[in-house]
Amino acid sequence: MPEAASELQKRVKRYNRAKYILALVAFFIGLAYIFFMLFYATFHLKRLALAAFQVRWLMIAVYLLLFTAIYDLITLPISFYSGFIFDYRFQPTTESLRAWIKKEAKKALLSFILLLPLVELIYLFLDKLPGHWWLLAAGIWILFTVVFAKLAPVLILPLFYKTSRLENDALEERLTQLAEGAGFKIENVERIEVSKETKKPNAALVGSGRTRRILLTDTLLKDFSHQEIAAVLAHELGHHILGHIWKLLALGSVAAIVGFSLADYLLRLGVPHFGFQALSDIANFPLLLLVLIGFGLLLLPFQNAISRKFEARSDRYAVNKTQDPYAFVSAMEKLARLSLADRSPNRFIQFLFHDHPPISRRIKMAKEWQGRPVTPMPDDE
Numbered sequence: 001m002p003e004a005a006s007e008l009q010k011r012v013k014r015y016n017r018a019k020y021i022l023a024l025v026a027f028f029i030g031l032a033y034i035f036f037m038l039f040y041a042t043f044h045l046k047r048l049a050l051a052a053f054q055v056r057w058l059m060i061a062v063y064l065l066l067f068t069a070i071y072d073l074i075t076l077p078i079s080f081y082s083g084f085i086f087d088y089r090f091q092p093t094t095e096s097l098r099a100w101i102k103k104e105a106k107k108a109l110l111s112f113i114l115l116l117p118l119v120e121l122i123y124l125f126l127d128k129l130p131g132h133w134w135l136l137a138a139g140i141w142i143l144f145t146v147v148f149a150k151l152a153p154v155l156i157l158p159l160f161y162k163t164s165r166l167e168n169d170a171l172e173e174r175l176t177q178l179a180e181g182a183g184f185k186i187e188n189v190e191r192i193e194v195s196k197e198t199k200k201p202n203a204a205l206v207g208s209g210r211t212r213r214i215l216l217t218d219t220l221l222k223d224f225s226h227q228e229i230a231a232v233l234a235h236e237l238g239h240h241i242l243g244h245i246w247k248l249l250a251l252g253s254v255a256a257i258v259g260f261s262l263a264d265y266l267l268r269l270g271v272p273h274f275g276f277q278a279l280s281d282i283a284n285f286p287l288l289l290l291v292l293i294g295f296g297l298l299l300l301p302f303q304n305a306i307s308r309k310f311e312a313r314s315d316r317y318a319v320n321k322t323q324d325p326y327a328f329v330s331a332m333e334k335l336a337r338l339s340l341a342d343r344s345p346n347r348f349i350q351f352l353f354h355d356h357p358p359i360s361r362r363i364k365m366a367k368e369w370q371g372r373p374v375t376p377m378p379d380d381e
Contacts, residue, residue: 008337015090016342020353022082026075031293033074037067038274038286046283056127057120063282064119065112072108079104087198090340095197103197106159118144119285126280133279134260141256146249153206153215162193166216171226175214175233179205182237182321188213195219200339203232205240223334227327231318232335238317244310251306255299263291300352307355315362316369325366332363 037045049063084100087093121140125133157163166172166189179186184205194202194217201220207213220229239245267279267287276284319325336343336359343360350358 011090012340012342015340016345016349018086019082020349022078022086023353026078026082029075029078030071033071034286034289034293038290042283042286046281049282057124060120060123060282061116063285064116067285068108068112068115091199093195093197093199099196103160110156110159114148122288123280123282127278130279134264135257138253138256138260141260142249142253145252149245149249150207153204153213154211157192157215163190163215164193165189166191166221168221171229174226174230178230178233178321179214179237182241184212184237184240186212186214190215191221192217195222201232201335203229203236205233205236219338223338224331225327227322227324228331228334231322231324231328231331234318234321235314237321238314239310242310242313242317244314248306248310251303255295259292259295262295263288266291304351304353304355308350308357311356312362312365315357315365319366319369325369328366329363332359332366335359 045063045066046059048066049059052062053059080100083104084095084097088095118140122133122137125136129136172189175189176186187207190213192215194200199219200217201224202215202217203220204215205212206215214233216229216233220232224232267284270276270284270287271279271281274284274287315328319328322328335341341359342349344358345354356362
């Protein structure tokens with residue numbers, strides 16, 4: 001028997017309340033660690049790194065390895081609870097403990113591999129070009145963001161999830177025509193196996209040129225009709241057509257320049273205050289992190305507000321493109337149920353956490369689309 005609506009709503013509220021609390025706990029544990037490193041341990045960590053290697057870039061690598069390894073160990077209990085036990089309590093999956101450990105180990109290794117060259121370059125600029133390091137660091141950050149956005153779905157996603165060619169000619173043709181009708185040539189439509197660890201559905205248009213493809217999670221394929229999947233993909237197409245990707249990149253670029261310039265100012269103040277040897281002293285890494293994290297927190301509500309506007313515009317594009325508001329409404333209903341999404345969170349929660357409009361507002365838009373009544377249509381499967 002389906003879960004009663006009132007009981008489901010209570011469960012959703014409990015899930016989201018606990019999710020926000022866990023996110024805040026994890027954040028403050030990480031923040032406390034960075035403060036501890038800055039005031040008590042960063043010089044000890046640097047001495048350990050120097051004892052291993054006198055060569056500067058190798059010493060920085062060892063410092064960063066120790067810094068991130070300790071962080072991972074300290075945050076492991078909350079990561080395990082929030083990422084394995086908590087999710088399983090609300091949405092049981094078939095992911096084993098061994099699979100979770102393997103996935104988290106991959107994440108930690110990959111994060112270090114990606115972070116190391118960024119940190120090495122930043123401290124190279126601090127050493128060789130101290131007057132302009134912040135501008136060069138911002139440029140590297142922007143370049144990294146662009147490259148990562150292009151390559152992550154192609155190179156990194158397969159490291160965590162099995163992908164395969166979609167074995168549904170009718171759906172593939174429908175989605176390919178939808179994308180090509182919006183001006184995108186598609187090479188492949190692929191299925192991603194995520195159901196072992198989540199029930200949440202998703203779709204994406206990724207890559208460019210010969211690598212452009214449509215990605216559909218197996219959870220989406222299992223629970224959504226062809227019409228609903230088309231509505232979800234049309235939303236993703238909307239982000240590309242309406243230029244949201246590049247607009248967000250432009251805003252992020254400005255934020256990076258301002259953030260690193262602020263870091264330059266505060267690092268210069270911090271050198272004599274904390275006793276760092278120079279602006280390029282790796283011991284000031286916790287201070288650099290705190291400045292960038294603090295600046296990111298200040299921007300987060302504004303970034304979320306912009307993202308919500310873009311998401312709402314992509315919703316409207318999806319309904320206009322498919323001319324099927326009922327499929328959009330139905331897809332949103334299923335998305336809310338499978339993701340345990342709070343349909344109408346309070347304004348403060350939206351302000352802090354949400355980069356999408358509430359499900360209730362998205363459904364309302366589709367139901368009121370062009371003032372037309374929304375009536376059910378049969379699936380085409």
